[in-house]
Amino acid sequence: xxxxxxxxxxxxxxxxxxxxxxxxxxxxxxxxxxxxxxxxxxxxxxxxxxxxxxxxxxxxxxxxxxxxxxxxxxxxxxxxxxxxxxxxxxxxxxxxxxxxxxxxxxxxxxxxxxxxxxxxxxxxxxxxxxxxxxxxxxxxxxxxxxxxxxxxxxxxxxxxxxxxxxxxxxxxxxxxxxxxxxxxxxxxxxxxxxxxxxxxxxxxxxxxxxxxxxxxxxxxxxxxxxxxxxxxxxxxxxxxxxxxxxxxxxxx
Numbered sequence: 001x002x003x004x005x006x007x008x009x010x011x012x013x014x015x016x017x018x019x020x021x022x023x024x025x026x027x028x029x030x031x032x033x034x035x036x037x038x039x040x041x042x043x044x045x046x047x048x049x050x051x052x053x054x055x056x057x058x059x060x061x062x063x064x065x066x067x068x069x070x071x072x073x074x075x076x077x078x079x080x081x082x083x084x085x086x087x088x089x090x091x092x093x094x095x096x097x098x099x100x101x102x103x104x105x106x107x108x109x110x111x112x113x114x115x116x117x118x119x120x121x122x123x124x125x126x127x128x129x130x131x132x133x134x135x136x137x138x139x140x141x142x143x144x145x146x147x148x149x150x151x152x153x154x155x156x157x158x159x160x161x162x163x164x165x166x167x168x169x170x171x172x173x174x175x176x177x178x179x180x181x182x183x184x185x186x187x188x189x190x191x192x193x194x195x196x197x198x199x200x201x202x203x204x205x206x207x208x209x210x211x212x213x214x215x216x217x218x219x220x221x222x223x224x225x226x227x228x229x230x231x232x233x234x235x236x237x238x239x240x241x242x243x244x245x246x247x248x249x250x251x252x
């Protein structure tokens with residue numbers, strides 16, 4: 001029997017729509033708001049578990065939409081570090097407060113965004129160091145496992161690569177598809193994939209393609225400059241929301 005509380009669906013439906021828009025590449029970063037939104041109605045681990053099947057469907061739609069634009073050199077570099085982060089998340093999940101993790105991710109996101117806007121990179125700036133890419137991608141795998149908030153750390157490495165929007169979106173789509181598939185075993189082992197959560201996921205699944213389809217239509221028609229400005233806007237909103245949930249809401 002799925003969750004029947006109307007309050008849950010008031011936050012879950014916008015969360016799934018934001019995930020879809022994020023998976024399309026348009027408004028990348030907004031997907032990290034999904035778990036914080038749903039956490040207004042259910043505990044964070046339950047929100048993360050409910051979204052696992054939804055994420056799988058969204059990933060498959062995104063992969064199909066961007067199937068001609070993968071950068072396999074980037075993807076092959078990212079995946080081992082992302083899976084390492086997933087393994088760390090599995091081992092530490094029960095000992096960690098998910099809100100604290102979300103707050104740390106949010107603070108890091110805002111600091112990175114401030115640095116990028118106050119000290120914008122030169123057009124001829126070299127790509128970031130590989131050690132930085134490995135660190136950020138490991139953090140992305142970890143935060144994706146704990147709170148489906150892997151976008152901001154990954155963006156910290158991917159944005160300076162200055163990939164064309166379709167290549168950027170396709171490569172991130174393949175990365176998160178692999179990471180999200182890898183979550184199924186650990187989530188089941190941790191007892192999060194119970195019948196109630198899976199039934200709730202099924203109730204939300206019909207909504208999942210809507211955000212992707214809208215986002216893909218817009219992303220194919222948007223300029224590169226505006227595309228990255230929207231990513232920055234998504235990171236600002238995501239970072240502010242995660243910081244609020246992690247450090248400030250409990251004090252109010």
